[in-house]
Structure formats: C-alpha cells, structure tokens
Amino acid sequence: MRKFGIALLSFILLISAVKAQPKHTLDKIAAVVGSGIILQSDIELKYATYVAQGMPPNASFKCNILQQLVSQKLLAQQAIIDSVDVKEDEVDNSVDRRMREMIQRAGGQDRLEQFLGRSVIQYKDEIRPDIKEGLIAQRMQQKITANVNTTPQDVKKFFDGIPKDSLPTFNKEVEVGQIVFQPKLNAAEKEAYKNKAEELRKRVLAGEDFGKLARLYSQDGAAAAGGDLGFNDRTGYVKEFTAMAFKLKAGEISPVFETDFGFHFLQVIERRGEQVHVRHIIIQPVVTQESLDRSKTRADSIYALMMKSQKNLDYFSYAAAAYSDDKETKFNGGMLLNAENVEARSTYIPTDKLDPQVALITDTMKVGSISKPFLYTGADGKKGYKILYLKSTTNAHKANLTQDYPKLKEYANNNKVNVTVSQWFEKRRKETFMRIDQEYQGCPTLKGWSTPATTISEVKTDEPKPADTKPAEVKQ
Structure with missing residues (x-):
C-alpha cells in the first residue's frame, strides 16, 4: 500500500x-x-x-x-x-x-x-x-x-x-490440486464483531457522518474513500451484499448483515436502472487459535478418509467439491489454474509461478501422491490448512507439438x-x-x-x- x-x-x-x-x-x-x-x-x-x-x-x-x-x-x-x-x-x-x-x-x-x-x-x-x-x-x-x-x-x-x-524452452510445470480449510468462528466468537458493526450503524442513524466513520473504522480498501464502492450491477458483489443493495431505496441504510468477508451495513446513494451506487462499513472478524485448531481437525479427518479409500485420488476430487473452502478451485476438482492463462483454463503451472508454500511442499512429493495437511498463510495474511495433490510433473524442455x-x-x-x-x-x-x-x-x-x-x-x-x-x- x-x-x-x-x-x-x-x-x-x-x-x-x-x-x-x-x-x-x-x-x-x-x-x-x-x-x-x-x-x-x-x-x-x-x-x-x-x-x-x-x-x-x-x-x-x-x-x-x-x-x-x-x-x-x-x-x-x-x-x-x-x-x-x-x-x-x-x-x-x-x-x-x-x-x-x-x-x-x-x-x-x-x-x-x-x-x-x-x-x-x-x-x-x-x-x-x-x-x-x-x-x-x-x-x-x-x-x-x-x-x-x-x-x-x-x-x-x-x-x-x-x-x-x-x-x-518451457520451465518445469506441475498440475496441483488443493483442498483448503479456512478457520471459521462460531456464533459466540462472532458476536463481538457484529456488535461493533451495530454500534457504528446506530451512530450513523443518530446523525454522525457515514463517510467519516467509514474512514476511521471500516476494514477494507474502500475505507479511504469513505466506504464508497461506486456503481455496480448485480454481478459486482457477493449474493448477500447484492440482495441488500438492490432491496433498498436511495438514502436508506441497511441493517447489519454477514458475508464471507465480515459484518457490513450499507447505504444506497443512487439507483440507475440495474446499477446501484452504495457505500458501506465492514468489520472483519479476526481468526482465533481455537478456530484454527478446529480447521486442522477437519483437515486431518478428510486426509484420513482419503488414505483409507482404495481410490483415494478419485476421492480427492469429491472431497474438494464437498469440503474445500476455496471457491475458485472446489468445483474444478480442486485443481489450481495457471493465473497467466486463466481463459484457456490451463492447469499446467510453471514451478516459478507457484505460491512458494505450495512449491516447497510439492517439490518433495511424488506424482499421484497427496500431502498431509499443512498450515499456510494467504496473501491477505490469514492462516488456514491445505491438503495438496500432485497430479503431474513436466520437466523443462524445448517446445514440441x-x-x-x-x-x-x-x-x-x-x-x-x-x-x-x-x-x-x-x-x-x-x-x-x-x-x-x-x-x-x-x-x-x-x-x-x-x-x-x-x-x-x-x-x-x-x-x-x-x-x-x-x-x-x-x-x-
């Protein structure tokens, strides 16, 4: 930043x-x-x-x-x-x-x-x-x-x-699948964050400036702009946010609601056809050690089931769809896509383009094997657990058809x-x-x-x- x-x-x-x-x-x-x-x-x-x-x-x-x-x-x-x-x-x-x-x-x-x-x-x-x-x-x-x-x-x-x-010459490439286990707070752990959002909403309703409170307390990139998200259509937000934004009239302030990102409340500034201009304040819960321990227990349990299965590799694809918390890969058999070739949906990823944590683990794996659950830290600094599957490895080579x-x-x-x-x-x-x-x-x-x-x-x-x-x- x-x-x-x-x-x-x-x-x-x-x-x-x-x-x-x-x-x-x-x-x-x-x-x-x-x-x-x-x-x-x-x-x-x-x-x-x-x-x-x-x-x-x-x-x-x-x-x-x-x-x-x-x-x-x-x-x-x-x-x-x-x-x-x-x-x-x-x-x-x-x-x-x-x-x-x-x-x-x-x-x-x-x-x-x-x-x-x-x-x-x-x-x-x-x-x-x-x-x-x-x-x-x-x-x-x-x-x-x-x-x-x-x-x-x-x-x-x-x-x-x-x-x-x-x-x-193409660098060494791998095909890697993942199952992600993100820590989730229980209702009691979430309560304090929801209450903080409620308190800020009450201050806005009491007459305090929405933009000023957003700049002081909101916890996303729009905070510097007073929470202003500009115009967007129904595809621009997650479903809970969209439902709330398109339900309100201009000037109205929503109740506090929850998405995967945290607890929000928003104000509709203007409606223009199928476009809505909103600003919001978000309070993002902080992961607790208890929730991180629970995600590890889940990961260990799924890993054990795959190891017991005689067709554990087939089960990996099913487990990714059923249990992974990563929405980008769970319906793709857990397979990571090459970020530089997303339109072609290529699963072949140069090893120098892999997340360093994933590269370190897969470097010690055999093709067709599944890793034990390991602790990872995402680009946003949040921690969780992953299980990896190494589908294939292609060594560096001169291009051929x-x-x-x-x-x-x-x-x-x-x-x-x-x-x-x-x-x-x-x-x-x-x-x-x-x-x-x-x-x-x-x-x-x-x-x-x-x-x-x-x-x-x-x-x-x-x-x-x-x-x-x-x-x-x-x-x-």
Whole structure:
C-alpha cells in the first residue's frame, strides 16, 4: 500500500509539473487523425502515469504513447461507422474503478483533491471522454478479430515456421490440486464483531457522518474513500451484499448483515436502472487459535478418509467439491489454474509461478501422491490448512507439438490476431488523413504515418483553389 501511495504521489507531482509548463506547449496539437485531434497534454499525462508506475524516465516512450493514441482514434472513428458503442453504465463503472484506485493510493478523497487541485467530480468529468473512447476502441478491435479461428493446421504451420534454434524452452510445470480449510468462528466468537458493526450503524442513524466513520473504522480498501464502492450491477458483489443493495431505496441504510468477508451495513446513494451506487462499513472478524485448531481437525479427518479409500485420488476430487473452502478451485476438482492463462483454463503451472508454500511442499512429493495437511498463510495474511495433490510433473524442455499443443495454439492464435489487427490498421491509416507534429516525425513507430502533402493537394473540394495554394497548416 505504501508503494502505491508513493507511485500516485509521483504521478500527481508529474501532473502538477505538466500543468506548470508553458501553455503553448500543453495546447499544441500533436496529431490530427481524421476528424479528431490529439493534444500534447494527452501525451504528457499518459507519460506521467508511465513514470509513476516505476519506469525510468524515457522521452522516446512518448512516441509509443502517441502511436497508441492514434490507433485508439482510428478504432473509435471506425466504431462510429460500424455502430459499435459501449453503454454509459460501462463507462461509469470504469471511471468509478479508476477513481477508487486513485483515492485509495492517495490515502483519501481529500488528499487526492488537494493533489489534483480540483474536485473528484470535476476530474471524473475530465477523464470520462478518454475512458469512453478507450472502451469503444477495445470493443471495435474485438469486432475486427471476432472471426479469427486457429485450426490444428494453423498451429502446425506456426510451429514449423519457428527456427529450430529459436524454439522456446518451457520451465518445469506441475498440475496441483488443493483442498483448503479456512478457520471459521462460531456464533459466540462472532458476536463481538457484529456488535461493533451495530454500534457504528446506530451512530450513523443518530446523525454522525457515514463517510467519516467509514474512514476511521471500516476494514477494507474502500475505507479511504469513505466506504464508497461506486456503481455496480448485480454481478459486482457477493449474493448477500447484492440482495441488500438492490432491496433498498436511495438514502436508506441497511441493517447489519454477514458475508464471507465480515459484518457490513450499507447505504444506497443512487439507483440507475440495474446499477446501484452504495457505500458501506465492514468489520472483519479476526481468526482465533481455537478456530484454527478446529480447521486442522477437519483437515486431518478428510486426509484420513482419503488414505483409507482404495481410490483415494478419485476421492480427492469429491472431497474438494464437498469440503474445500476455496471457491475458485472446489468445483474444478480442486485443481489450481495457471493465473497467466486463466481463459484457456490451463492447469499446467510453471514451478516459478507457484505460491512458494505450495512449491516447497510439492517439490518433495511424488506424482499421484497427496500431502498431509499443512498450515499456510494467504496473501491477505490469514492462516488456514491445505491438503495438496500432485497430479503431474513436466520437466523443462524445448517446445514440441506433443507436450505443448495448448500453449502453441495460444501463441498461433495471438499471432493471427496481431496480423489481422496490423493489416486493418495499415489499410485504415492509408485511407485516413493524418498529420503528425514535427516533434514526432522522427519516431520509428510513426514513420510514414503523416499523409503526404501531394496526396492532400489532390483531395477534391467544392470550392476551386488557386494553383499555388498550399495545404493548410495545423495551428500549434
């Protein structure tokens, strides 16, 4: 969290530096793309974000930024022709998500507004058009590549086209299943946390400021924003939270209710169709040693049942579905998915990408074996117990079609997508009037992108022009 705060502070300071530059520099038109323009200030702000993310200052990166902005303009302009659009709710959600992240990193809305020199509402209005255009461009690109299909013949052709001495080497990979036992508090242990939430709710009902209490006492990332969660639809929350948020009218405050995250109460700020804007306060129970001991007893019991079963590996899948507290893996036979290849639902995970605790245990296991329950600490600092199953191990090797077909298919498909998009851009930019400012004429990525002057002079207009008329220059 501290690193995020420093990054945002750097970003804000860079924004301030950009504002302080001479006006004629900021207001310069860096590029004209069809009927749209790109300002120097657009490039400077995106460059500030790039530096704030910890990247070393590199002025040449502005060439890449301008190329991205020009590409976005081309896609967005084609989207108008093809009637591709995004819903206003999608834009609202994206803007709200951006603001929540910035507020959290700044350490509160007041500090962010102080850094920005304007209100959050004003800043949201300023960034909304760019975010909307970006979403439309993304949707247009998806349309361009919608019919891309990669066949087995395509994969083989792609693989055969890779020079043998350039074949990638894949690291050692494993397939690992897990059953997770999270400690659960009993009713008596939960009571104190529920009562604390009830007391805060009573203070709000008595007239105390909701946002202030959220900043002081709420225990999640939204606390810095006064508990504000922005707009969301019914899929944006867990079911208990959704049921409460969509039951209330604007301004109403809910009773205290429980989810897997803790005890909440919320206030509906605004309803907009199937979107609701809420803020909440959450009190998260702390795990007790007694509850941790109970989870170990459960884990030991399930492990013993699997060891007694003659088909203990088949029982692992059943036990994961029946007993695991990890919702992401319990209905997948307990199998972990490769976080870098979730869409393909790949269960093959490079060992260097495994959780260190899991890697340490599986390194001593034989394929087909099940580990004894062990204590683990999650990324959120919470403790629990796990049982692991090592399904397979694949040693490091040069890529081949037999072992690596799913990966190679993904590479081949990405290559077809990139070629399709590149061909579209090449054709579209030749059909679109473009003018790149002299400052960026030397950018390798933008070389030849400006419409030649001879082409401009050949464009027919309704009004005759003198023979020596030159193309109008874009005012800087």
